[in-house]
Amino acid sequence: MREIRPNVYAVGAIDWDARLFDRLIPLPDGTTYNSYLVKGNKKTALLDTVDPEKTNVLVDNLLKLGLDKIDYVVAHHAEQDHSGSLPEILLLYPDAKVVTNPKCKAMLTDLLGVEDERFVIVEDGQTLSLGDKILKFIYTPWVHWPETMATCLAEDKILFSCDFFGAHLASSSLFVDDEAVVYESAKRYYAEIMMPFRRQVNANLAKLDDLEIDMIAPSHGPVHDRPAFIIDAYKDWASDTVKNEVVIPYVSMHGSTARMVSHFVGALIERGIAVRQFELSTVDIGKLAMALVDAATVVIGSPTVLTGPHPAAAYAALLANALRPKTRFASVIGSYGWGGKMVEQLVGMLPNLKVDIIEPVLVKGVPKDADFAALDNLADRILAKHKEIGIAE
Ligand code: FEO
Secondary structure (H helix, E strand, O other), X not given: OEEEEOOEEEOOEEEOOOOEEOOOXXXXXXXXXXXXXXXXXXXXXXXXXXXXXXXHHHHHHHHHOOOOXXXXXXXXXXXXXXXXXXXXXXHHOOOOEEEEOHXXXXXXXXXXXXXXXXXXXXXXXXXXXXXXXXXXXXXXXXXXXXXXXXXXXXXXXXXXXXXXXXXXXXXXXXXXXXXXHHHHXXXXXXXXXXXXXXXXXXXXXXXXOOOOOOEEEEOOOOEEOXXXXXXXXXXXXXXXXXXXXXXXXXOOXXXXXHHHHHHHHHHHHHOOOEEEEEEOOOXXXXXXXXXXXXXXXXXXXXXXXXXXXXXXXXXXXXXXXXXXXXXXXXXXXXEEOOOOOHHHXXXXXXXXXXXXXXXXXXXXXXXXXXXHHHHHHHHHHXXXXXXXXXXXX
């Protein structure tokens, strides 16, 4: 438990050992479940709780503060890593009310069975006085669920943003102490859960323009005491700008697709195009997601398996489709033994991507001179496309 401003405390938990979120998202650096306690001279509010596995840490921190009561528990988001301890906190503080919006109330009822009479519903922009500190609630839908909201504490110029601006990064530092490290974790986090809602991210960034804030306190990772760092990063990631880069997720069984990828990567580099290559049987999907944030083009490499794409390549396509990156162009390269519909199936898995499909290169057996020339030609066409949109020379 630490004080981040007078009478504003960080009371959440560090989870150094977590390695997978939602049984899907790698957590190479663990995470934190941030919860904040704001003590006014009349009332006290707890902002979010923690993952149920860390309830004891939150409760210990609250007991250390010697609180005999909590008046409000603000629920910014119903996902269980922030709401999971709520039932226990409500038992511990039986007079506490849950302050949230109507959508979050419905979810907390569905997920945790919180009783109707415990809720106080607030509208977008509504305030709640704690005496000498006033909480202002700001709806921030779709960062990253429909019910997500934030709280501004104007007296201390703090924005409690919940998942928005968060990072899966376990650290003993309460504040950002190494911007390069936090940038990496925050970009990974943006890519994994915010990127599908890029339009809404931009709308929410615009909504925060008028706030005077010195600090952003998210629900994962360190507190930003230089908020421009993370706001500018989000503006860049969520902008329409793409980079002169090609992301190549690929898998190969007997080496033909790997040889194609190797040649193609060389051809792109010779043309001044940056490349990020990911071998899909060992990939960290967070790294792949991060690469998709900025790249202008994705080229999936796959052999043909049982007349379709290799399942690892299909998974990459499914993931890219779900993450909805701002990628502008896509293609497929790969090999086959006797035929199939690998290309059609992979392209069919990308309906959410607003991409121009550049003609794929499909090779029978091992690649030969004419196939390498076709890959050179694909690199030329990608360069031409990148020039058309003004990101290559
Ligand atoms: Fe950190 Fe969407 O929960």
